[in-house]
Amino acid sequence: MVSRRSDAPSQSGCGLLQADNVTYEYGAHVSGRTQGSPLRVDGGDRAGTDQSSARAGVHGVSLSVAEGDLVGIIGPNGSGKTTLLRLLAGLLRPSSGRVMLGGRDLHSFSRRELARRVAVVPQETRLAFDFTVQEIVLMGRFPHLGPFEMEGRDDVAIAREALRSTGTLDLADRPFATLSGGEKQRVIIAGALAQAAAVMLLDEPTAALDPGYQLEITALLRRLNAERRVTMVVATHDLNRAAALCTDLVLMRAGRVLGGGPTRDALTRENIRRLYDVEADVAFSERAGHVTVVPIRRV
Amino acid sequence: MSLKRRVFLTVLVFGLAALGACTLAPLVGSTPVSLRRVFDRSIPFAENPDAQIFFVARLPRTVAAALVGSALATAGVVFQALLRNPLATPFTLGVSAGAALGAMLAITFPVSLAFAGVSSVPIASFAGALGAVAIVYALSTVRRQGLSTEVLLLAGITLNAFFSSLILFIQYLADFSQTFRTVRWLMGDLDVAGYTPILASLPFTLLAFAVFAWLPRVLNLLTLGADAAAARGVDVVRSQRLAFFSASLATGAAVSLGGPVGFIGIIVPHMVRLMVGSDHRVVLPASALFGAAFLVGCDVLSRSVMSPMELPVGILTAMIGGPFFLWLLLRQR
Numbered sequence: 001m002v003s004r005r006s007d008a009p010s011q012s013g014c015g016l017l018q019a020d021n022v023t024y025e026y027g028a029h030v031s032g033r034t035q036g037s038p039l040r041v042d043g044g045d046r047a048g049t050d051q052s053s054a055r056a057g058v059h060g061v062s063l064s065v066a067e068g069d070l071v072g073i074i075g076p077n078g079s080g081k082t083t084l085l086r087l088l089a090g091l092l093r094p095s096s097g098r099v100m101l102g103g104r105d106l107h108s109f110s111r112r113e114l115a116r117r118v119a120v121v122p123q124e125t126r127l128a129f130d131f132t133v134q135e136i137v138l139m140g141r142f143p144h145l146g147p148f149e150m151e152g153r154d155d156v157a158i159a160r161e162a163l164r165s166t167g168t169l170d171l172a173d174r175p176f177a178t179l180s181g182g183e184k185q186r187v188i189i190a191g192a193l194a195q196a197a198a199v200m201l202l203d204e205p206t207a208a209l210d211p212g213y214q215l216e217i218t219a220l221l222r223r224l225n226a227e228r229r230v231t232m233v234v235a236t237h238d239l240n241r242a243a244a245l246c247t248d249l250v251l252m253r254a255g256r257v258l259g260g261g262p263t264r265d266a267l268t269r270e271n272i273r274r275l276y277d278v279e280a281d282v283a284f285s286e287r288a289g290h291v292t293v294v295p296i297r298r299v
Numbered sequence: 300m301s302l303k304r305r306v307f308l309t310v311l312v313f314g315l316a317a318l319g320a321c322t323l324a325p326l327v328g329s330t331p332v333s334l335r336r337v338f339d340r341s342i343p344f345a346e347n348p349d350a351q352i353f354f355v356a357r358l359p360r361t362v363a364a365a366l367v368g369s370a371l372a373t374a375g376v377v378f379q380a381l382l383r384n385p386l387a388t389p390f391t392l393g394v395s396a397g398a399a400l401g402a403m404l405a406i407t408f409p410v411s412l413a414f415a416g417v418s419s420v421p422i423a424s425f426a427g428a429l430g431a432v433a434i435v436y437a438l439s440t441v442r443r444q445g446l447s448t449e450v451l452l453l454a455g456i457t458l459n460a461f462f463s464s465l466i467l468f469i470q471y472l473a474d475f476s477q478t479f480r481t482v483r484w485l486m487g488d489l490d491v492a493g494y495t496p497i498l499a500s501l502p503f504t505l506l507a508f509a510v511f512a513w514l515p516r517v518l519n520l521l522t523l524g525a526d527a528a529a530a531r532g533v534d535v536v537r538s539q540r541l542a543f544f545s546a547s548l549a550t551g552a553a554v555s556l557g558g559p560v561g562f563i564g565i566i567v568p569h570m571v572r573l574m575v576g577s578d579h580r581v582v583l584p585a586s587a588l589f590g591a592a593f594l595v596g597c598d599v600l601s602r603s604v605m606s607p608m609e610l611p612v613g614i615l616t617a618m619i620g621g622p623f624f625l626w627l628l629l630r631q632r
Contacts, residue, residue: 091529115532128383128522129577139520143532147513150302150580195531 015064016231017118017199022087022097025057056080058087058255060097065233067198070225072246072263073235076276080255081235082203088233089120089201101199115143119192123204125184127176133187134172137162140194155194162193165228166220182213186220193224200224202234206241214238218245239280239293243267251275267291273299302580309581313588320595321365325357327599329607332357355493363491363556364598364612365591368563370504370553371395372571372590373511375564376583377546380518381539382439384451385627388564389550390620392451393458394431395561398547398554399485400462400469401427406481407473418499425503425551431458432547436539487560487613489598496556503552508587510545515579518542522577560594560613562620567593569627 058080065071073081086092087099090106099106101117109117119140131139137159138151145151151159163169166186171179179187185205192200205221206214222245224230236242242249242263249266251258253275260266264284272280272293281294326332336342336349344350371389378387378394389395405423438454466485470478483490491497517538520528529535553560567590568582575581594612597619601610 086526089530091526111529111534112532115530118530120526120530122524122527125523125527128380128385129572131519131522131577135519135578136523139523139531142516142520145516191531 016067016069016102017065017088017233018100019061019063019084019088020098020100022061022084022094022099023057023059024083024087024092024094025059026083056083056255058083058252061252061255061257062097063250063257063260065199065231067231068225068229070222070232070245070247071234072242072249073233073252074237074239074242074249074275075252077237078254079252079275081237081252083255084252085120085201085203085233085235089118090114091120112143115195115197117197118199118201119195119197121185121188121192121200121202121205124181124208125188130175130177132172133168133174133176133179134159134163136176136187137191137194140191140196143195158196159190159194162190163187165193165224166190180213181209182216185209185213185217189217189220189224193228193230197230199231199233202232204236204238205234206238207236214241215244221245239267239272240290243291243293244288264291267293302578305575305578305581306584309575309585310588313585313592317365317588317592317595320592321361324361324364324595324599325353327603328352328357359491359494359497360489360598361595362494363489363497364595366497366500366504367489367553367557367560368567368590368592368594368597369587370507370549370590371560371563372567372586372593373508373583374546374549374553376568376579376586377511377514377518377542377549378564379568380521380579381542381546382435382451383522383524385569386565386624387451388562389428389546389553390559390561390564391455391624392431392435393455393462394428394435394547394550395554395559396459396462396466397431398424398428398551399559400465401425401430401551402555402558403466403469403481403485407469407477418496420496421500421503421552421555424555425548427462428547428551428554429544431462432543434458436543483611484558486611487558487616488611489557489560489594490609490611491556500552500556503548503555507545507549507552510541510548511583511587514538514542514545515583518579518583519577558611558613561617562624563590563594563616565627566616566620566623569623 056078061084073084075081083092087094090099090109093107101109106114138155141151141155141159144155160169160172163172166189168183168186168190171183171187176184176187202221206217209217218241221232225232234242234246246263248261249263250260251266251271258274259271267282269280269282272278272282277299279296279299281296283292284290285292326334330352332349332352336347337353339347375388378389378392379385401423402420405420409419435454438450470481473481517533520531520533521535521538525535568586571582571585571589575585597615598612601612601615604610
């Protein structure tokens with residue numbers, strides 16, 4: 001994984017997923033929202049904690065994610081993490097610069113073509129109407145089916161396989177609304193697996209979960225990355241989660257990339273101060289197997 | 300059970316219910332009619348009073364009830380999925396009122412719009428529905444968080460009051476002799492004169508249903524949220540436009556035929572969901588058929604409770620629907 005400052009986009013290697021000097025600003029560029037939707041209903045996708053970062057633009061961001069990478073985007077609230085993730089997902093169209101997938105401009109793909117290659121896992125999923133777990137996971141098969149085609153045996157088999165590998169097969173017939181937060185998140189990840197996309201983009205996948213479920217989802221994502229070679233990009237403001245999960249980090253602040261690299265090199269006291277204006281103790285925990293961060297005070 | 304079987308079984312069961320309701324409803328009335336005599340082919344039609352009452356006097360009303368019930372119920376399903384809110388219906392959003400205003404304008408100021416022989420009433424009604432939907436759509440767009448239940452209800456109240464005031468204004472200007480007729484119609488009345496109004500609104504209903512056939516899977520995904528649907532391959536903006544357009548079409552057709560009959564779009568979809576689950580590939584056809592059966596049933600009831608007086612069916616559906624709506628509101632957290 002290479003990530004660079006905005007002044008060096010031309011050197012970007014040929015990663016699987018690549019942003020070249022991408023800029024996006026809200027308000028100034030209303031028509032750019034067309035790929036997503038002007039109709040955002042009932043706080044559904046991004047309810048809760050992080051509204052301000054949802055509105056933060058990004059400026060001249062370049063990064064490159066290679067196949068099989070597990071990259072974290074870290075930064076304070078409002079640093080543009082979510083915006084960057086939505087740009088990488090093709091849900092927003094950059095006002096300048098390009099996002100490339102396998103060397104092709106993201107916006108040259110149709111929505112369906114893109115969904116077969118890139119899946120998205122939001123922080124929280126709330127349903128307007130109650131579907132069963134298996135129905136939710138089968139929705140991941142949408143981009144693989146014709147307009148009037150129903151899910152066939154193969155699709156059900158793929159969905160059940162996805163449920164099995166996320167440890168949720170026994171929940172298949174339960175109504176989604178009756179699940180715990182951690183179960184819900186595993187089911188949504190199963191849906192992303194059923195989509196059979198090579199890239200999975202996750203926006204604060206553990207932010208709404210308690211520590212037990214956080215560990216569980218972290219282990220699951222690492223396993224899927226290792227076993228299935230799913231390339232993952234995770235936006236998070238939880239530094240310990242990022243340390244436990246990601247092999248590489250991209251540091252963002254105020255819509256710009258400040259730096260990046262392998263997690264152990266990137267997660268330093270100095271970088272944390274640059275990102276958050278916070279003094280922190282950073283140490284490697286033998287028991288956890290990763291770097292841990294303890295914030296001490298604001299500076 | 301596979302989905303194909305579920306869809307098939309649902310259509311079969313609800314289809315039989317709708318067919319049964321439509322066959323039995325014309326038998327009810329002040330003059331008893333024998334179903335055997337009605338379909339007795341050996342008696343010529345001109346000499347068969349049973350068949351005449353059945354086909355000429357009563358069947359148009361039943362068919363109108365079935366079409367209106369079907370269109371309003373499916374429009375309700377579509378609005379609920381689009382706005383991700385179980386309380387959204389043509390009636391509560393003010394879309395029915397918009398359609399009623401359009402229809403009123405066309406009835407009160409008859410302009411012979413020779414749209415290839417199509418009556419101007421359904422067109423004006425559709426235009427009214429579309430106008431109201433445009434306002435709802437704009438509201439949900441400008442407020443980027445989307446439509447919370449509070450905003451949705453307030454917008455509905457506001458639109459309903461606004462359109463009602465315009466309707467009253469038109470009524471005030473209109474000929475006094477028309478007032479009784481329009482007041483009845485505004486209550487939601489299926490007392491249609493023959494098959495002509497049915498045929499006038501039918502193309503609109505059929506076009507709406509043709510678009511609905513394309514929607515169910517997209518509606519399923521939209522209940523996850525716009526971003527989640529897009530990430531799974533849905534062209535969200537196009538789907539939303541198509542769905543809003545077709546639901547307006549269905550509402551316009553229904554209102555031009557039977558007036559703004561209330562609460563069908565909320566009672567029917569929720570009863571159907573309780574029976575068959577949430578998958579729109581089952582819910583949508585089931586609501587179309589159950590909506591037909593339900594309104595035909597309500598119409599029979601409204602014709603017989605105070606017989607020989609015939610209550611406008613909208614009074615009955617509102618009596619059932621009001622409490623039902625409150626119950627849903629209380630159940631929402």
